[in-house]
Amino acid sequence: MSSTLSPATHRASFALRDEQAARRMVDILSEIFFEDEAAIAASERPDGRWDVAVHFADAPDQALVRELVGNAAGEGIAHAIGFDTIEAKDWVKASLEDLIPVPAGRFVVHGHHDRGRVPANKIGIEIEAALAFGTGHHGTTRGCLLLLDYVLKARHPARVLDLGTGTGVLAIAAAKALHEPVLASDIDPPSVKLTRENAGLNETGNWVRVIRAAGFSAPQFAAQGPFDLVLANILANPLRQLAGSMARHLAPSARVILSGLLTHQAPGVVAAYRARSLVPVRHLAIEGWSSLLLRYTR
Incomplete structure (x- = not known):
């Protein structure tokens, strides 16, 4: 790296x-x-x-x-x-160097210098070349990981998408827990490169496929979908705009984890997805940020 x-x-x-x-x-x-x-x-x-x-x-x-x-x-x-x-x-x-390992359910996000501090019964996610927003220290990333842990206690989704992957934390977490292929996408070329590097660092390079794409525009989404689980830690406005496209790429009874929105923005995002047959299951608020778990009812 x-x-x-x-x-x-x-x-x-x-x-x-x-x-x-x-x-x-x-x-x-x-x-x-x-x-x-x-x-x-x-x-x-x-x-x-x-x-x-x-x-x-x-x-x-x-x-x-x-x-x-x-x-x-x-x-x-x-x-x-x-x-x-x-x-x-x-x-x-x-x-x-100032950031400590962050636990989130079964997951622990850490840097190289804390590799030895991950408990044996936890899944370590090593993220080195990233900032606080993508390392798990940001409330949205922790919220997504906690909701992912909650989903995986009851389900084993086979087709997983991390939309707007950033540093690849969520894609790597899903791949490590499930040992299933995960499609990760981002519109930003440096994020695509960084996610590939981090996937390799975490020995999930064979599981995590990273593409550059805006929204659901790339053909790989149709080829690898419909998805049983989608993780999208983006921002409130893009999430609202993607609701229709998201629904068209979901398998029956799929779960969707959304974050990147301030707590007061959550009702508007929920309304946009409820109109596409996605109903809220859980809502986590961490440090002023909301993370949502939705269930597709079709």
Whole structure:
């Protein structure tokens, strides 16, 4: 796997009162900045407060960063942001060193440095070259993994799709648990490449097939469907727009796990899918984010 080494790293850093505030800030910033723009990490200080550090590949717009942080945490925090330039390093790896293994049901998402900390009765998912949004530290990823664990206690879906795979966490989790082929898709070429690398890292390269596609436009969806289980950790608006296409690619009684939506957006997404004969089964809310499990009634 290639190293993400830049000539210099530009950093914005500030402190928040507690872990909840820090995790919420990481979630917000992860939604705003793309993976090739910034690496975001939070770590606890000896005094109980939490530091948030945002590592940028290029010099950031400081006024914009202050505005974004100020909107979420107040002008006082925004005014206290420190900006500096640090030595060349693998800034993605640096951001992950502050992250601890994250359990989610039978799954544990971890980095290379914590490979030995995965319990023997758990399924480890090693994700190295990724940011907090795709490693399991984001509430949407944890929610999806918990719902996947719930589904797999009662069902063994043979045809699985991870739509908008990102880093491949969900596809890898399903492949490791089921030992069945999983189709993973993303519109973003770097995400397709990264998912292939992570699938190989987790010895699921023979199970996880990764394609570049927008929505359900590629012929592989029809060829490998209809699907018994679909995982889609995207965003609320695309999820609503994909409801019709999703339903057309589902097998009878299929299960669908949706996330990437704020809690207040969940009713609108549920309504869009209910209109296509998908009814809600479970709703998890984690750190302000919703994850939905739906059942296809046709």
